[in-house]
Every structure is written in structure tokens, then in C-alpha cells.
Amino acid sequence: MADMVFITGGNKGLGFETTRQLARRGATILLGSRDARRGAEAARRLTAELTGAGTPDPVAPAAGAVHAVEIDVISDESTEKAAAWVAAQFGHLDVLVNNAGITGGHVSPVDAGPDDFRLCYETNVFDPVRTTRAFLALLRLSAQPRIVMVSSGMGSLAVTTDPRRLESSLVSLVYPSSKAALDMITTQYAKALAEIRINTVDPGCTATDLNGHSGHQTVEEGAEVIVRLAATGADGPTGGYFDRNGTVPW
Template sequence: MSSSAGESSKTIVLISGANQGVGFEIVKKLSEDPNFHILMGTRSLSNGQAAISSLPDGVVVEPIELDVTSDPSIAAAADVVASKYGRLDVLINNAGIGPYAFPAEASTRERFTRIFSTNVTGAACLTDAFIPLLQKSSQPRIIFVSSGVGSLTLTLDPSRAGVDAPAYKASKAAMNMLMATYATKLTEEKWRVNSCTPRLSATAFTKGVGRDPSIGAIIACRLATGEVGGTGGFWDNEGTIAW
């Protein structure tokens, strides 16, 4: 382990898919707290460095190469964190792809396969790889950045406008089940495992539709800091929401 005494005393947070969108807003908010050391998961280190260069002077964020669809990439990231810090305190599963990532002619099978590979399988593989390091934390937290469109209750509500994105919606419902499975598996008192939704936020992911992504990032940050949340909940900025 090669971390400095200062770093080892901080809360170590890894955020996947964090060089843009809501993930980057989470980075910005958490990096304002000097008690946190942020690991920015990014598929491209150059893209991560470019994002970090836009942060205010004096803000320290560490990029870490991470592609959640690649087992070797996940293993390499875990090795880096293990060698430098010996533990992880907070894992935020934010990386994901949505319905706009495909050309109009993409088949149903292609959409489901790619979306589930990233949003569900990728989150599961990343979580499994980091549980040994999270176990070494005194207050381990796992956060799954889900979506309200993954709520069965809200989807079945006839008063709400539907979203024609079955693969994405199903992946977020599956992510919530994934969270619930980990919450029932990690039963030591110290663990906190939750899902949250930033709601529709204006990012490249949504083609600029939605509210300011900095607002969407708030609930993930509150769960990361322990300000809110027991374990096994599905949250937005206003509180818990229906499954």
C-alpha cells in the first residue's frame, strides 16, 4: 500500500462512468469536501484528465481507467485501489448506456444485450470485484444510480407519460433487484447498500433533455456521505420512492 497518511485518512470513493454527465456532477460535489478522495472511473484516461482540468484549482480528483464491460479492466482497477489505498469506502455504480446510444435500425436483441451488459452485468461485476476492498472499510457504502423508469409502480401508473425504452427500463428494474440482492447479502451492521435516481437530467445521455444534472447528483452524494439512507432503499432527492 502506497497511499500517503493524508489520503488513507480520507473517505475513498470510486465512481464509475464519472468523466461526464451526472457522474461528473457527483465528482464535483463530493470533491468539495476535503474529507473525500475521489477516484474518477473513466474508460479513457485522456477524457478523465480533460474533465478534471475543468475543475477549480486546488481540487484533487484521481482518474482511474475503468470499463465496466471488461473484466480485465475491472480487475486492473481493483488492483490499483488495493495497492494504493488497501480499501474502498464508497462505490457508486454510475456507468451506463441508454436508448439513445443506438442507431434507429438497431435490433431489439442488440439493444437489450448491450444495455444489460453495461447497466446490470457491468455493475454486478464491478461490485463483486470491490466487495473485498469495501469489507475493509469501517463504513462501506454501495450506491446504484438507477432511474425512476425502472419502478414497476410508476410504470403502471396511467397518469404518467410512458417512455418507449423497454431495454433501458428493464435494465434499471434489474439494477434495483441487484441492489436488493446485495443489501440482503451484506448484512453486517456497517453496510449501506442503496439505489437512487437523479431523475431526468440534461446530459449527453438524454440529448440535453431534463433538469440541471447538478440537482440530479445530490441524492447520490447524500447517500455517499451517509446523510441519508439505511440500507435497501430506492431514493430520490425527496426521499424513498416506489419500487
């Protein structure tokens, strides 16, 4: 796999593990991070791991490179600057992984007001639109362009109303509705951009900062479906919703 991949929120959690797994497959990763210092440190850690620096057993030479890219996903200026840097340095992009996301806090439905939605929607909904628009010209220069939207089972109407699922016991307005909006955005992009494989994924309840590391899955398990859709071929699915076990109901 010799793809050029941009991952938002790549300095920790699922983004970091997705970077690791794709780089091990030979992809060149552009690790997007709002904090330039943390992004650079994450890239250094992964580069040392991938090259076997300081160890007696270096990895296979097929492993890809990792480059830190500063990007504040809620800023048009920062996002456009990042896209311009990628264009100048690499000239195209094969895969965009819209991974950055936040919970938006834990306000009860009866207490939630418009202000409780703003930052969560800015990050979870507006950011993927902003980033997709900024990188679209670069994706169109790829022979097999792909976009992966990192959503959640909490965005599925079917999952959150199924009493057999954990997600049905979690009651909130903000985060679930932001992910439901992202799912709809994905289906509409897939229809509008038939030349690009565009899918949304549910990593599952994964132990990350997002949930205080209370998830029952490891980051390795959570990243599995992101990596699979990022690496899908030209004949792969588009406009779909997937987790590590298969298709997720809308």
C-alpha cells in the same frame, strides 16, 4: 468527509457533478473513465476548480483530491486492473458509485430483439455486478462501506404505470428493464451484504448526454441524491430506492 470514493462514468454528466460535490465535501475521488484521456482531463478540470488554480480565491483546504482511473466497465480484465490499482495506491475503498450507464438506443417494443438488449444490459446490469465484485474486498476494509447504484424512475414498476408520471408515457423494453433488473440486484445485495449500506437512486430527468440534454433538472439537482446516499452514515438506510424528494416506490 474524508472518504475514498470510486465513481464509474465519472468524466461527464452526473458522474462528473457527483465527483465535484463529494470532493468539495473533502472526499478523495477516484474518477473512473473508459477513455483515459477524457478521464485525465476531467480530473484536471476538477482539481483546478477545487484548488482555485489560476483564481484569486482558492477554496478551503478541506476539499478532496481527484484521481483519474482508467476502467472499461464491460471488461473483467479492465475492472480487475482498476481495483488492483486502488488496492496498491490506497489500500481500501469507502464508497463505490456505480454510475456508468447507457440508454441502449430507441428501438420500439415491437421491433426490439435480443441483440438490442445486449450492450445495454452489459453496461447497466452486468457492469454494477462486475464492479461490485471487483471492489468488494476493498469495501470490506472500510469502517463504513457504502454502494450507490444509479438507477432511474424508468426502472420502477409503480412509477412507469402511474399516469401522473412522465415516465409512464415513455414506452421501451430495453432501458427500463435494465434498470428494473439493477433495482432487484440492489435489494439482493443489501440482504447478502448486511455490513454495507447499499441503495439505488433515481436522479430524475436530468439534462445529460444520455437524453440529449432534454431533461428538466440540472446535473446539480440530479447528483443531489447520489451524493446524499454516498455520504450516508453507518445508521443510514440500506436496500432502499430514493430520489431527491424521498423514497421511490418499487
